[in-house]
Amino acid sequence: MTEINTETISSYLSGRLAEGDVTVTDLVEHVEGWSRDTVSFTASWMENGEQVEDRLVIRAESAEQSNADLQLYGEIETEFHAMEAAQSASLPVPETHWYESDTSHLDARFFLVEHIPGEAPITWSPKWRSRLYDAWDADGRSLPHQFVDTAAGVHSIDPANVEGVTDVHPDEIPVREIERWESLYRETVLIEEPLMEEALEWLKDNKPTVDETTLVHGDFRIGNMLIDDGDEIMGVLDWEFARAGDPLFDIGYASMDYYAGKLLTETERPELACSLVDRDWFYKEYERRTGRSISSERVKFWRVLSIFLVITMCVGGMHRYHEGRSDDVRNVWFQYMLPGLRESLLRHIRKDRI
Numbered sequence: 468m469t470e471i472n473t474e475t476i477s478s479y480l481s482g483r484l485a486e487g488d489v490t491v492t493d494l495v496e497h498v499e500g501w502s503r504d505t506v507s508f509t510a511s512w513m514e515n516g517e518q519v520e521d522r523l524v525i526r527a528e529s530a531e532q533s534n535a536d537l538q539l540y541g542e543i544e545t546e547f548h549a550m551e552a553a554q555s556a557s558l559p560v561p562e563t564h565w566y567e568s569d570t571s572h573l574d575a576r577f578f579l580v581e582h583i584p585g586e587a588p589i590t591w592s593p594k595w596r597s598r599l600y601d602a603w604d605a606d607g608r609s610l611p612h613q614f615v616d617t618a619a620g621v622h623s624i625d626p627a628n629v630e631g632v633t634d635v636h637p638d639e640i641p642v643r644e645i646e647r648w649e650s651l652y653r654e655t656v657l658i659e660e661p662l663m664e665e666a667l668e669w670l671k672d673n674k675p676t677v678d679e680t681t682l683v684h685g686d687f688r689i690g691n692m693l694i695d696d697g698d699e700i701m702g703v704l705d706w707e708f709a710r711a712g713d714p715l716f717d718i719g720y721a722s723m724d725y726y727a728g729k730l731l732t733e734t735e736r737p738e739l740a741c742s743l744v745d746r747d748w749f750y751k752e753y754e755r756r757t758g759r760s761i762s763s764e765r766v767k768f769w770r771v772l773s774i775f776l777v778i779t780m781c782v783g784g785m786h787r788y789h790e791g792r793s794d795d796v797r798n799v800w801f802q803y804m805l806p807g808l809r810e811s812l813l814r815h816i817r818k819d820r821i
Contacts, residue, residue, distance in 0.1 A: 471494075471496075471504065471506050471525060471527060471573055472494065473491040473492065473494050473508070474491075475572070475573055476491045476494075476506075476508060476510075476525065476573075477489055477490060477491040478572075479567075479572045479573065480510060484510060484512065484564075485512035485513075485514060485519075487512060487513055488512065489510050489511070489512045490510070490511045490512070491508050491509070491510055491511075492508065492509050492511070493508055493509045494506055494507075494508045495507045495508070502529075502540050502705065502707045503526045503527060503528060503529060503540075503543065503546075503707065504526070504527045504528075504529045504575070505524060505525070505526045505527070506524070506525050506527075507522060507523065507524045507582050508522070508523060508524075508525075509521070509522055509523075510522075510523050521581070522581070522582035523564075523579060523580070523581060523582055524561065524579070524580050524581070524582050525573070525577050525578070525579055526543070526546075526577060526578055526580070527543075527573055527575040527576070527577035528543045528575045528576045528577065529575070540707045540708065541631075541685075541707050541708055541709060541710060542631055543566075543576050543577070543578065543707070544566050544568065544576065544578075544630075544631055545629070545630070545631030545632060545709065546578075546706045546707045546709060547563065547566040547578040548566075548629050548630040548631050548632075549629055549631075549632070549682065549706040549709035550563050550580065550706050551563050551629075552624050552628060552629045552682065553620075553621065553624065553703065553706070556620055556621075556623055556624050557620070558617065558620045558621065558703060559583075559617070559700050559701055559702050559703060560702055560703050560704075560706075561580035561581045561582070561583050561702055561704075562580060562581040563578070563579075563580050563581075564578070564579040564580060564581070565578065565579055566578040567579070583693050583701050583702035584693070584695060584701060585693030585694050585695045585701040585702065586693065586694055586695075587690055587691065587692065587693055587694070587704070588689050588690055588692070588694055588742075589690060590688075590689065590690060590726060590727060590728035590734075590741060590742045591728050591730060592728075595742075596728050596734060596735065596736075596742045599689065599739075599741070599742040599743045600735070600736055600739070600742065602698050602743060603739060603743055603744065603745070609698060609699075610694070610698040610699075610700070610743065611743055611744045611748075611749075612752070613699070613700045614689065614692075614700070614741070614743060614744055614749075615744070615749060615752045615753055615756060616756065617692070617700060617703060618687060618717060618718065618721070618753060619753060619756040619757050621681075621682060621683070621684050621687065621703075621714075621717065622681040622682070622683070622714035622717070622757065622759075623681070624681060624682035625681070625682070626680060626681065626682045626710070626711035629682055629709070632682065632709065632710055632711055633710075633711065634680060634711045635680065635711055636680075637677040637678055637679055637680050637713070638677065640677045640680060640711075640712055640713050641670075641674040641675060641677060641713075641768070642674065644712070644716070644772060645667070645670050645671060645674070645772070648772065648775055648776045648779055649667055651776075651779050651783065652667075652775070652778075652779040652782070655779065655782050655783040655786040655787075656782055656786075657782065657785065657786055662809055662812060662813060663775065663778065665816065666771060666774075666775050666812055666816060667775070669771065669816045669819060670768070670771060670772055670775070672819075673764070673768055673771075673819070674768070675713075675762070675764065675765040675768045675769075676765075677713045677765075679713075679714070680711045680712060680713065681711070681712070681714045682709060682710075682711065682712075683708075683709065683710060683711070683712035683713070683714060683716050683717050684703070684706060684708070684709060684717050685706075685707070685708025685709050685710055685712075685716075685717070685720075686705050686706075686707070686708045686720070687717035687718075687720055687721050688720070688721050688726045688741050689721075689726075689741040689742070689743050690726065690741075691703065691704050691705045692704065713765075713769065714757075714759065715759075715761065715762075715765050715766055715769055716769045716772075716773075718749070718750070718753060718761065718766055718769070719765075719766045719767070719768070719769025719770040719772070719773055720769060720770075720773040721740050721741055721749075722740045722746055722749070722766065722770055723740075723770055723773050723774060723777070723811070724737060724807075724811045725774070725777060725804070725807065725808055725811065726740070726741050727739055727740060727741060727742050728742050729807050729811065730803065730804060730807050731803075731806055731807050732807070750766070767815060770815060771812065771815050771816060774808055774811055774812045774815070775812065777804075777808060778805060778808050778809070778812070781801035781802075781804050781805055781808070782801070782805075784797075784798035784801045785798055785799065785801050785802060
């Protein structure tokens with residue numbers, strides 16, 4: 468992890484967050500995410516003779532990302548601006564403060580945002596799945612409706628209004644996505660996998676017609692949202708994959724069996740995307756809110772690509788560990804995700820096999 472401690476943060480914030488000295492306490496390193504180094508802390512300072520406190524978060528580019536030869540994640544500055552745009556669209560995101568490009572302060576580029584209370588659901592936890600199932604079964608389905616509202620809100624953002632995001636013509640989206648993830652796969656694969664080669668051929672043969680581009684979150688799932696005790700979505704996190712794309716990418720991505728909690732075997736209720744929403748209901752409610760028509764074949768394409776890219780990220784992590792470019796032992800755990808992902812991938816393309 469990038470060296471971020473109370474002293475370095477205090478030194479940086481003093482004179483920036485407040486005119487005088489800023490004291491930093493209660494530092495917590497958040498190890499849940501994989502893409503950035505994230506810490507939360509309490510900042511205290513004097514203002515008009517009174518002490519002020521605020522809980523804040525720094526999200527920094529990791530040392531591994533700074534030295535990466537593969538562009539797996541988006542630029543951290545783009546992530547910050549995507550959150551700014553989401554905030555302007557009245558989505559539940561942390562209030563943004565500023566982005567810092569000078570790496571001399573914390574040995575990394577980073578940004579500062581407000582801390583939001585809540586927990587990120589872990590769909591691979593039986594306890595969390597049970598809670599999400601209950602939310603689906605509840606009268607009114609408040610949390611499921613919020614989930615759909617959030618997807619619609621993300622896709623209301625024009626990518627041209629997000630600094631750092633390059634908009635492209637809709638016709639180019641499927642080819643661009645296939646080429647990006649095929650390139651990353653080729654550079655990280657340890658052993659050639661016939662199923663992945665077959666999946667690539669399937670993707671190239673089944674490119675959908677895309678008629679618009681919006682901002683896409685890129686990692687849209689309930690696990691990247693903070694939920695409070697009353698099942699309210701308090702914040703949407705982890706915008707490091709934000710880019711211009713087909714809005715149905717996020718819909719297909721959230722619909723993967725993997726993000727419903729599947730590892731080796733199916734979950735108790737495999738019909739629920741993210742263990743929270745029936746897929747058909749999800750698609751119809753999204754259509755009702757946005758006016759977009761959801762083609763089952765188009766969503767299927769993005770589900771297949773999403774499985775392919777998750778496998779690629781798993782293989783990439785294993786590759787970095789294998790070559791000694793990462794000492795994060797969590798990368799070794801990726802091998803246990805692959806069988807279930809491969810099974811899901813094969814199920815989606817099986818009927819089109821020659």
